[in-house]
Amino acid sequence: GEDVEQSLFLSVREGDSSVINCTYTDSSSTYLYWYKQEPGAGLQLLTYIFSNMDMKQDQRLTVLLNKKDKHLSLRIADTQTGDSAIYFCAEKGYALNFGKGTSLLVTP
Amino acid sequence: DTGVSQNPRHKITKRGQNVTFRCDPISEHNRLYWYRQTLGQGPEFLTYFQNEAQLEKSRLLSDRFSAERPKGSFSTLEIQRTEQGDSAMYLCASSLKNVRTQYFGPGTRLLVL
Numbered sequence: 001g002e003d004v005e006q007s008l009f010l011s012v013r014e015g016d017s018s019v020i021n022c023t024y025t026d027s028s029s030t031y032l033y034w035y036k037q038e039p040g041a042g043l044q045l046l047t048y049i050f051s052n053m054d055m056k057q058d059q060r061l062t063v064l065l066n067k068k069d070k071h072l073s074l075r076i077a078d079t080q081t082g083d084s085a086i087y088f089c090a091e092k093g094y095a096l097n098f099g100k101g102t103s104l105l106v107t108p
Numbered sequence: 109d110t111g112v113s114q115n116p117r118h119k120i121t122k123r124g125q126n127v128t129f130r131c132d133p134i135s136e137h138n139r140l141y142w143y144r145q146t147l148g149q150g151p152e153f154l155t156y157f158q159n160e161a162q163l164e165k166s167r168l169l170s171d172r173f174s175a176e177r178p179k180g181s182f183s184t185l186e187i188q189r190t191e192q193g194d195s196a197m198y199l200c201a202s203s204l205k206n207v208r209t210q211y212f213g214p215g216t217r218l219l220v221l
Contacts, residue, residue, distance in 0.1 A: 004150070031208045031209075044212070045212075094156055094163075095141075096151070097153070098152075100148065100150050
């Protein structure tokens with residue numbers, strides 16, 4: 001299938017905000033998801049957004065959706081070292097289509 | 109722990125051997141999914157079940173792969189005649205039928221020598 005695009009790497013300082021971007025492919029996706037994966041572990045669902053929303057905020061996480069450009073972003077406020085992980089965006093329905101992931105490194 | 113569980117967590121096998129993995133979904137989740145993740149990639153969909161019925165299989169699921177969910181609860185994924193290219197993390201997820209959010213297990217990491 002077509003590729004969901006994500007930048008591969010992001011480095012931020014502890015306390016700063018992180019913004020992870022994603023370009024998805026399927027404009028009919030009802031939901032769009034962000035998952036987090038720590039080394040050697042499975043995927044943890046972080047948040048998701050319904051396609052008729054532009055923004056969703058959940059504590060330190062803010063998801064922005066631009067349907068026209070098929071662009072999704074995840075902002076993490078006050079980034080902590082424990083946020084260092086790989087972040088995947090995913091689209092579609094039951095057969096999720098994932099990007100390759102963005103490795104977030106948070107430095108002290 | 110009421111999350112998705114997978115066993116074994118790690119498996120090393122020799123090329124040509126058969127392997128079987130098990131997934132126990134969150135109880136009452138009637139949908140169960142299998143994905144494969146290779147190094148540096150995102151997970152790729154393999155197949156999914158609604159209750160005991162296997163509703164879709166990806167073209168990634170070659171004839172050497174078979175998945176079952178006989179009683180609509182746990183599922184097994186078997187790989188016959190393993191090849192080195194089968195080395196990957198095999199992830200299982202579950203969800204409720206009318207809820208799109210999938211919850212993933214910790215995965216089974218397979219290494220084929």
